[in-house]
Amino acid sequence: MLGLRLYMAQRLSAMVMGPLVLGHLAVMVYAIQGGLSSAEILARTQGSVAWFLFYGGFVLAVSIHAAIGLRVILHETTGLRGLALELFTWVMGLGLLIMGARAVAAVTVL
Amino acid sequence: MEVSVWRGAGDRGGYQAFSVPAHDNQTVLDVVSWIQQAVDPSLTYRYACRVGMCGSCAMMVNGQPRWTCRTHVKRVLEDGKLQIGPLRNLPVIKDLAADMDPFFDKWVKAGGVHKPSRSRAEPIQQVSPDEPGRVVANTAIECINCSVCYAACDTVAGNPDYLGPAALQRAWTLYNDVKVQDRQAILDAATGPGGCMNCHSQGSCTRFCPNELDPLSAIAGLKRAAAKSFLKGRG
Structure with missing residues (x-):
């Protein structure tokens, strides 16, 4: 239930996610060890184009990657196919994108 | 040894128990052939070359796919028992013969x-x-x-x-x-x-x-x- 385009989308989004996950972990360790408060973190991220691109890219990659992965799991466990499977994939992808975009906007947009 | 063999056609069927004499050198295909020749001639299965070249005798043996003509019973016997079924992931024609x-x-x-x-x-x-x-x-x-x-x-x-x-x-x-x-x-x-x-x-x-x-x-x-x-x- 995976065409070549979806396969490549999932692989390429994984390649994007890899370094971003490591970057996110590094930021978490740095922020905690430095003892930054929430307000101090937000002061650094809000209005920052770099953090917007970093976490915006991460959310976009996750939305694509997870939606395709869940599509495969659903098909192989329930046999769902056709329009219902397409709808499920889009709802999952857009749902993750909207939720992630809200979080990114809250942290990086002034 | 105790051997349970899948009997049935299509989706319907169940395992039937047979008692088969054990020998030192005995393949799973030998066991199936013995049942067919000595106990129940209606048992359906498929084989041809018996030397691992034709690829027609594969079956599920104790839950795992095997070429039965080259699988020695003593290698796969579990607690003196053998369960033999048709190949997984394929429709069953009858008994041990899967539709290829x-x-x-x-x-x-x-x-x-x-x-x-x-x-x-x-x-x-x-x-x-x-x-x-x-x-x-x-x-x-x-x-x-x-x-x-x-x-x-x-x-x-x-x-x-x-x-x-x-x-x-x-x-x-x-x-x-x-x-x-x-x-x-x-x-x-x-x-x-x-x-x-x-x-x-x-x-x-x-x-x-x-x-x-x-x-x-x-x-x-x-x-x-x-x-x-x-x-x-x-x-």
Whole structure:
């Protein structure tokens, strides 16, 4: 239930996610060890184009990657196919994108 | 020893118990043949060569796919018991005979039919055994189409459209064969519906292949070729 385009989308989004996950972990360790408060973190991220691109890219990659992965799991466990499977994939992808975009906007947009 | 054998046709049936005399040198196929010859002549199963060449006698033995003519009972006996069933992931015709049609249909679907680049009238193409493509192609030519890999594959079990390890390994062989003219056509077939992208790389195919072939690596090769082809704009 995976065409070549979806396969490549999932692989390429994984390649994007890899370094971003490591970057996110590094930021978490740095922020905690430095003892930054929430307000101090937000002061650094809000209005920052770099953090917007970093976490915006991460959310976009996750939305694509997870939606395709869940599509495969659903098909192989329930046999769902056709329009219902397409709808499920889009709802999952857009749902993750909207939720992630809200979080990114809250942290990086002034 | 206690042997339970699947009896039935299609989706319906159950295991029937038989008591079979044990011998020092005895294959699983010997056990099935003994039951058919000495106890119940109506037991249906399939075999031909008995020496691991024809690929027709594969069955599930204690839950795992095996070529029964080359599987010694003492290697697979569990607590003195043997359970023998038809191959997994295929429809059952009757008893131990699985319907191989879906397996071979997918073989064709994956581009497994050889389409030569030269006609009968032209001279035979010389192929160097050292040519890199030929070396890769050679690794899979001992496939006997037994469907053990197909029965072992959990992806086939979850996704019946998936072409399966044997068909895709065949596609990879032809893709590397210098005698094949249109390699892209093979790649297109192997990346079509149910194609190589659906493989989860679990490796049961390579683990269970009785000829110790490596369909897992063949499918990985197809995936690499497909990704390169996609990035060159053939998506």
